Amino acid sequence: xxxxxxxxxxxxxxxxxxxxxxxxxxxxxxxxxxxxxxxxxxxxxxxxxxxxxxxxxxxxxxxxxxxxxxxxxxxxxxxxxxxxxxxxxxxxxxxxxxxxxxxxxxxxxxxxxxxxxxxxxxxxxxxxxxxxxxxxxxxxxxxxxxxxxxxxxxxxxxxxxxxxxxxxxxxxxxxxxxxxxxxxxxxxxxxxxxxxxxxxxxxxxxxxxxxxxxxxxxxxxxxxxxxxxxxxxxxxxxxxxxxxxxxxxxxxxxxxxxxxxxxxxxxxxxxxxxxxxxxxxxxxxxxxxxxxxxxxxxxxxxxxxxxxxxxxxxxxxxxxxxxxxxx
Numbered sequence: 001x002x003x004x005x006x007x008x009x010x011x012x013x014x015x016x017x018x019x020x021x022x023x024x025x026x027x028x029x030x031x032x033x034x035x036x037x038x039x040x041x042x043x044x045x046x047x048x049x050x051x052x053x054x055x056x057x058x059x060x061x062x063x064x065x066x067x068x069x070x071x072x073x074x075x076x077x078x079x080x081x082x083x084x085x086x087x088x089x090x091x092x093x094x095x096x097x098x099x100x101x102x103x104x105x106x107x108x109x110x111x112x113x114x115x116x117x118x119x120x121x122x123x124x125x126x127x128x129x130x131x132x133x134x135x136x137x138x139x140x141x142x143x144x145x146x147x148x149x150x151x152x153x154x155x156x157x158x159x160x161x162x163x164x165x166x167x168x169x170x171x172x173x174x175x176x177x178x179x180x181x182x183x184x185x186x187x188x189x190x191x192x193x194x195x196x197x198x199x200x201x202x203x204x205x206x207x208x209x210x211x212x213x214x215x216x217x218x219x220x221x222x223x224x225x226x227x228x229x230x231x232x233x234x235x236x237x238x239x240x241x242x243x244x245x246x247x248x249x250x251x252x253x254x255x256x257x258x259x260x261x262x263x264x265x266x267x268x269x270x271x272x273x274x275x276x277x278x279x280x281x282x283x284x285x286x287x288x289x290x291x292x293x294x295x296x297x298x299x300x301x302x303x304x305x306x307x308x309x310x311x312x313x314x315x316x317x318x319x320x321x322x323x324x325x326x327x
Contacts (some may be wrong), residue, residue, distance in 0.1 A: 015270035038063070041182045044087055044137045046095035046103045047074040048299045050118060052309050054094055057175050061185045065090075067103060072168045073274045074099065074298045079106040087112050092181055094174060094194045099158040114181060121173030124156035127227025127237070159296060163228035164204040164313070184312065203313060207233050212319050215325030218264040220257060220289075222271045222280045225296035235324075240269075240279050254283060260288050268323035270294035273303045292319050 040063040044049035045070035054064045067083055068074045079102045087093055087110035095103050096118040107115060113309030160166040175193030179186035211233045219226075238260060242247050249257075260266065268290045271280035277291070284291045293305060295312050305315035 026238075041178065041185075042089070042091045043178075044090035044093045046093075046100055046144055047077075048310065049167070049297060050094045050096060052090075053118075053167075053171055053196075056196045057171065057189055059188070059192055060190060061182065062178070067106075068100075068299060070299055071274070071301050072299065077102050077105065078306070085241050086112050090114070090117060092178065096158055096160075098156060116174060116177045118159065118160070118170045118174070119156075122160055122169040124158070124160070125228070125231075126155050127157040127224065127231070157224075157227045159225040160228055161309075162199040162226055162296065162313075163232045164207065165232060166228060168200040168204075171196050171200065199310065203310060204232075206314070207317055210321055210326060211235065211324070213327040214321070215327065216265045216267070218266055218323065219261070219294070219320065219323060220261065220266055220269045220283070221244050222269075222277070223275060223296055225272075225298075226294065235320075236264075238266075240283060249279065254286075257283060258287050261289060265325075266323075267325070268292050268319075270323070272296055273300055273301060273305075290323075292323060294319060 041058060041061055043054045043058060043062050043064045045064055045066045047066060047156075048070075051064055051066040054062055058064065065086070067079065067087075067107050068077050077100050084106045087106055090112060092114050093107060093110075093112050094116045095107060097104055098119060160170065171193055175189050175196075179189040182189070207229075217234060218236040218238060219230075220238045220240065222240045224237060224241065228239045229235070230237040238257060240253070240257065266289065269279035269280045269284045269287075270292055272295055273293060280291055283289070294316055295305060297309060297312050300306075300308065300312070304312055306312035
C-alpha cells in the first residue's frame with residue numbers, strides 16, 4: 001500500500017474531549033436560554049460535516065446555521081463581515097481548523113469564546129499520494145503552481161469525516177461540548193451522540209465488509225480527500241490534485257498516473273460534485289478509463305448522490321466496489 005502515513009502527536013482523545021467541553025465556560029448553565037429567540041442553543045458550523053454533527057446530536061435543542069452554503073466549495077470560502085459578526089453572537093462555533101483558512105481567521109477576529117475545533121477531537125495524520133516513484137504528488141503540484149496546498153503546521157490532512165471511526169470520535173467530543181454548554185439537556189445530547197456513533201459503527205462495518213475482497217486496491221481521484229478512508233479500509237489513494245481540489249497537476253504527474261493505471265488495473269477516475277471534472281475526464285480519455293463520482297462530502301446539493309452524510313457515503317461505497325472489482 002502506498003499511502004504515506006505519519007501520526008501527528010496530539011493529546012489523548014479523552015483529554016481533547018475534556019478540553020473542548022471546558023472551553024465552553026461562557027455558556028455554562030444558561031446558554032440555551034441566552035441563545036436563539038426560541039430558547040434553542042445557537043450553533044454556527046463551518047461547513048456541512050460540522051453542521052450535520054450539530055443537527056444530529058443537538059436535534060430539537062439547537063438552531064444550526066452554516067458559514068458554507070450548499071454548492072460552495074469549502075476550500076474557496078470567503079467570509080463576509082456580517083458572517084464574522086454572526087460568529088461572535090453564536091453560543092457555540094463548531095469548525096475544523098486548517099480546512100478553511102478564511103474561517104480560521106474569522107473565528108480569531110470574532111472574539112467568540114465558545115469554540116469547538118474538531119481537529120482537536122481526533123488524531124490528524126499526513127497523507128501523501130506518493131505514487132510508485134516515491135514522490136509526493138501534492139508537494140510537486142504546490143511547487144509547480146507556486147502555491148502551498150498543505151494544511152496545518154505539518155501538512156495534516158483535515159478530511160477526517162470520511163473515516164466513520166474518526167468521525168465518531170469527533171461526534172463524542174461535540175456531544176460532550178454541547179452538554180457542557182447546555183447542561184439542562186445534557187442527557188439528550190449524550191443519548192443522541194450514542195445513537196449517532198452507533199450508526200457510524202454500522203457504516204464502518206459496511207465499508208469493511210464491502211471492500212474486503214476487491215480485484216484492485218488503487219483508486220484515482222481528482223481531490224486527495226480520501227486518505228483516511230483509504231488507510232482505514234486497506235486501499236491506496238492516488239490523487240490527481242492535492243488536498244486543494246482546484247490545483248492543477250503537473251504534466252509529469254499526469255504521465256505517472258497513466259502508467260499507474262495500467263500497472264494497478266485501475267478502471268475508473270473519480271471526480272466530485274463541487275469541483276470541476278475537467279482534469280478527471282482528460283486523464284480518463286488519455287487512458288481509456290471510465291469516470292465516476294467519489295464525493296468528499298464537503299457539501300450537499302441537488303447533484304449529490306444522497307440527501308445526507310450516510311446516503312452519500314453508501315453511494316461512495318457502491319462506486320468504489322464497482323471501480324475496484326468487489327468480489
